[in-house]
Amino acid sequence: MPNFTPPQNPATIDADAALAWYDRHARSLPWRVPPAERARGVAADPYRIWLSEVMLQQTTIAAVGRYYARFLALWPDVAALAAAPIEAVLVEWAGLGYYARARNLHACAVAVVERFGGQFPTASAELLTLPGIGPYTAAAIAAITADERVAVVDGNVDRVVARYLALPVPVRDAKDVVRETVQAAVPARAGDFAQALMDLGATICAPRNASCMLCPLRPGCAGTRVDPLQFPVKPVKAERPTRYGHAFVIRDADGDIYLRTRPGKGLLAQMTETPTSQWVSDKQAPNYPVNAEWRHHGQIVHVFTHFRLELEVWSATATDPEALEDGWWADPAELGAEALPSVFRKVLAAAGLE
Numbered sequence: 001m002p003n004f005t006p007p008q009n010p011a012t013i014d015a016d017a018a019l020a021w022y023d024r025h026a027r028s029l030p031w032r033v034p035p036a037e038r039a040r041g042v043a044a045d046p047y048r049i050w051l052s053e054v055m056l057q058q059t060t061i062a063a064v065g066r067y068y069a070r071f072l073a074l075w076p077d078v079a080a081l082a083a084a085p086i087e088a089v090l091v092e093w094a095g096l097g098y099y100a101r102a103r104n105l106h107a108c109a110v111a112v113v114e115r116f117g118g119q120f121p122t123a124s125a126e127l128l129t130l131p132g133i134g135p136y137t138a139a140a141i142a143a144i145t146a147d148e149r150v151a152v153v154d155g156n157v158d159r160v161v162a163r164y165l166a167l168p169v170p171v172r173d174a175k176d177v178v179r180e181t182v183q184a185a186v187p188a189r190a191g192d193f194a195q196a197l198m199d200l201g202a203t204i205c206a207p208r209n210a211s212c213m214l215c216p217l218r219p220g221c222a223g224t225r226v227d228p229l230q231f232p233v234k235p236v237k238a239e240r241p242t243r244y245g246h247a248f249v250i251r252d253a254d255g256d257i258y259l260r261t262r263p264g265k266g267l268l269a270q271m272t273e274t275p276t277s278q279w280v281s282d283k284q285a286p287n288y289p290v291n292a293e294w295r296h297h298g299q300i301v302h303v304f305t306h307f308r309l310e311l312e313v314w315s316a317t318a319t320d321p322e323a324l325e326d327g328w329w330a331d332p333a334e335l336g337a338e339a340l341p342s343v344f345r346k347v348l349a350a351a352g353l354e
């Protein structure tokens with residue numbers, strides 16, 4: 001955990017306040033047992049919670065709704081899903097993506113039938129033994145269906161806690177602090193508390209907006225006393241490496257420019273280029289593509305997603321243009337019609353063209 005000492009006495013999340021807010025403002029979700037019904041003893045169905053959690057790993061609540069309803073209509077319980085052919089499950093899953101999850105879903109249903117007699121387990125330790133169920137999903141099912149006092153930390157909860165603590169480092173560097181902060185607050189109503197934090201993150205303490213005046217956690221929140229939108233602190237992106245190369249602008253006696261098509265695979269595939277060297281991690285001497293009087297025009301810099309490129313730009317007039325066979329000669333006035341990526345437009349500009 002670089003440059004970060006966890007607070008000795010981190011602020012405690014006020015679970016009572018969160019629950020009181022949840023009792024009034026819980027979102028209505030197809031798989032959710034509302035807090036009033038939960039208080040009357042209605043338990044959430046672990047099959048439904050599991051199904052929704054697995055689907056939500058791929059996409060938003062809005063997009064999941066239709067898939068969830070369709071799955072429940074076709075396979076209303078875990079035994080029905082286990083008995084379905086995997087091909088049928090994959091067909092219904094189509095559009096949700098990540099087909100390994102659909103296969104794990106089916107394998108998990110089969111395991112619940114074979115190992116637990118079709119009774120979906122609700123203890124996190126047992127859930128963790130099932131295919132496709134990791135620590136987050138196990139905690140969510142255990143808390144929501146059986147009030148197991150475990151911390152349930154999804155992306156929304158990460159954000160709420162990062163703001164609540166005014167966490168000075170990215171969440172990924174303080175996962176334990178976030179989890180322990182939630183764990184320390186989990187009350188007897190563990191399931192409702194988990195869902196309260198999720199709902200707070202989805203509605204009040206949202207990614208681009210924090211409605212602190214409406215938030216039940218405001219009295220203890222450190223983030224609201226500064227600027228909540230500073231948190232979570234963004235991870236520093238890895239520095240881009242630099243690659244080096246040479247680009248060669250060749251003209252014929254008429255002033256036309258020699259261009260060619262880049263390879264069919266890789267960066268800028270099938271785009272148009274001037275001849276260029278390999279782009280490598282150390283500076284190398286130019287290997288001119290034709291014998292000519294080469295003139296150096298300095299250097300251009302172009303930043304790609306994964307690296308920064310420094311190209312030395314050279315130009316020359318070819319004495320034997322017929323020797324260049326792979327490309328074509330372009331009129332400088334018509335370069336706008338060429339599929340030249342911006343890095344090669346920079347090259348041409350450096351050579352006094354474009």
Ligand code: SF4
Pocket residue numbers: 160163164204205210211212213215216217218221222223224228
């Ligand atoms: S007070 Fe504001 S920043 Fe703090 S948890 Fe609530 S909405 Fe988020």
